[in-house]
Amino acid sequence: MAYIKSANRSASMALAPDAPYMAAGTMAGAVDLSFSSSASIEIFKLDFQSEDRDLPVVGESQSPERFNRLAWGKNGSGSEQYGLGFIAGGHVDGSIGIWNPSALIRGEPNEGAFVASLANHKGPVRGLEFNSFTPNLLASGADDGEVCIWDLATPGEPSHFPPLKGSGSSLQGEISYVSWNSKVQHILASTSHNGNTVVWDLKKQKPVISVSDSTSRRCSVLQWHPDVATQLFVASDDDSSPALRLWDMRNTLKPVNELVGHTKGVIAMAWCPSDSSYLLTCGKDNRTICWNTVTGKIVCELPSGNNWNFDVHWYSKIPGVIAASSFDGKIGLYNIEGCSHYGIGEADFGAAVSLRAPKWYKRPAGVSFGFGGKLVSFHPKSSTSGDSEVLLHNLVTEQSLVSRSSEFEAAINNGEKSSLKLLCERKSQESESEDDQQTWGFLKVMFEEDGTARSKMLNHLGFSLPLEEKPAVVDDLSQEISALQLADVATDKVEYENEKESVMFAGDDGEDFFNNLPSPKVDTPVSLSAETASHNAEEIRQEPDALDENADPTFDDAIQRSLVVGRL
Known part of the structure; x- marks a missing residue:
């Protein structure tokens, strides 16, 4: 991956916490191609919208000594004169120079940009950092x-x-x-070349805990864990033991974890x-590695x-952008997304790819519509905690629809049922179309009280139950039918007795007997005429029509109504 921006400098650097600027101070122990012995501090503008890859210089000042370390802190004085904060530089002679970056950018002379010189150390200043709180x-x-x-x-x-x-x-050794601490403002840690790491409590003005390397490695850099207040990483520039060790101050008997990847000593380290979970390290093996500490x-x-990097930083304004300074005499800005990822090479086809995305891809806030006029949104509760707050809103576009x-x-x-009945009745009255009125009216009948729902539904559909006949009429009809049946029986009995008597007392005249016999019926001759057959068939076909013409339509309606109302 090619760099995004660069500057041809062999210098220690520091990035502005709240502005797109970078400070670079001439590195101690290194020379440029011109073998110049002068020292200076410069301000570069980080303009990523420009197509020019060379970083422009917007401010510069001469320095009495070269730099071992640079630090850029926020404005702690409250004065608008120091709006961009302060730049502190640790010199090889033991002094610390303080500059005003705002004055450097405005182009003020060296006297106006240089704020103060702090002289208390008797050796090169290698440790330098502003308190974030x-x-x-x-x-x-x-x-x-x-x-x-x-x-300050x-x-x-x-x-x-x-x-x-x-x-x-003498036990402390040379401070490197x-x-x-990223969580507790009065806690400070220091590490030294003799392998001792000390945690200081500024309230008590004394060390509270000390960690000594078992092999007395030369410790070169340390970083507190951003989330866990009791853990810190310590790295060594010793080529024989370049592992990064994670220590927990609650148990210093052994490190919690070790990151093994460098083959030579680690020089610089920076936490994203x-x-x-991202930690950036560079070592003397000419490797600059981004670790997943989890x-x-x-x-x-x-x-x-061609040569290794000796200083690395993360750019806080744009996630994923890092700055690295090398002994090649170049400061480069890189995008971590374009770096070579492990396990995704051409020769490693099918290798496992990490499914974890960086946290800066996480949406800080979002919104989505739901059913029923609902709107769901979420946003972080505060900048410090990682918890999010979910809100549910009622989005009203038509107030009448919501009320209904x-x-x-x-x-x-x-x-x-009473409330549902009232609702259906009101809806039926408010409906404009006749179909809607009929529909709500039918639903209203469905919620009638037990025992009357069926009859009211039949009335709503246009049917009525027949009235019950009086019992007296039924009795009279039964008596008349009984009288008719008895009369018929008596008449049949008289005729039967007469026939019996005539048969028993008939005469012996045989001729009269045979003469009185009925003559047999004459068979109708079968006609083979076609006209006769067609005439008979026509009469047969006309018979149903004659029946239909004589049928009474009121009789069919009565049957249908009886089936509906259940009167069979």
Whole structure:
């Protein structure tokens, strides 16, 4: 991957916390191609919208000494004159220079840009860092083993806190790096070349805990964990043991974890401000590695140059952008997304790819529509905690629709037939079309009281139950039918007796008997005429029509109504 922006400088650097600027100070122990012995501090503008890859210089000032370390802190004085904060530089002669970056950018002379010089150390200053909670506090550590705390509340007259107890002793050794705790503002840690790492409590003005390397490795850099207040990473520039060790101050008997990847000593280290699981390191093996501290694996690696990087930083304004300064005499800005990712090479087809995305891809806020006029949104509760707050809104576009829906829902929740009946009646009256009125009217009948719902439904459909006949009429009809049946029986009995008597007392005249016999019926001759057959068939076909013409339509209607009302 090619760099995004670059500057041909062999310098220590520091990035502005709240502005698109970068400070670079001439590196101690390195020379440029011209073998110049001068030293200077420069301000570069980080303009990513420009197509020019060379970083423009917007401010410059001469420095009496070269730099071992640069630090850029926020404005802790409260004065608008120092709107961009302060730049502190640790020199090889033990002094610390303080510059005003705003004055450097405005082009003021060296006297106006240079604020103060802090002289208390007796050796090269290699540890230098501003307190993120109290920007006016500056911690420094030098080869003399002393850790100093400076107060820049009054930039023109900076003050020095009393020396820390135990600081400057031979046991402390040469201070290589200092770092403020990211959670507790009065806790400071320092590491030295003799392998000792000390945690200081500024309230007590003394060390509270110390961690010694079992092999006395040369510790070069340390970083507090951004999320866990008791954990810190310590790296060594010893080529024989270049592992990064994670220590927990609650148990210093052994490290919690080790990151093994460098083959030579580690020189610089920086923790990602946008994702606490990403840690960037560079070593003498010409490798600059981004680690996943949760899994302990390498996420990606910057392209290697002809010489190794000695200073690395994350750009807080744009996640994923890092700055690296190398002994090649170049400061480069890179995008971590374009770095070579492990396990995704051409020869590693099918290799497992990490499914974890950086935290800066996480949406800080979002919104989505739901059913029923609902709108769901979420946003973080605060900038410090990672919790999110979910809100549910009622989005009202038509107030009448909402009122009708609420009325219907209230009636359903009530569950009483009377309320549902009233709702249907009101809807039927409010309906404009006849079909809607009939529909709501039919639904209203459905919620009638038990025992009357069926009859009212039949009345609504246009049917009526027949009236019950009086019992007296039924009795008279039964008596008349009984009388008719008895009369018929009596008549049949008289005729039967007469026939019996005539048969029993008939005469012996045989001729009369045979003469009185009925003559047999004459068979109708079968006609083979076609006309006769067709005439008969026509009569047969006309018979149903004659029946249909004689049928009474009221009789069919009565049958249908009887079936509907259940009167069979």
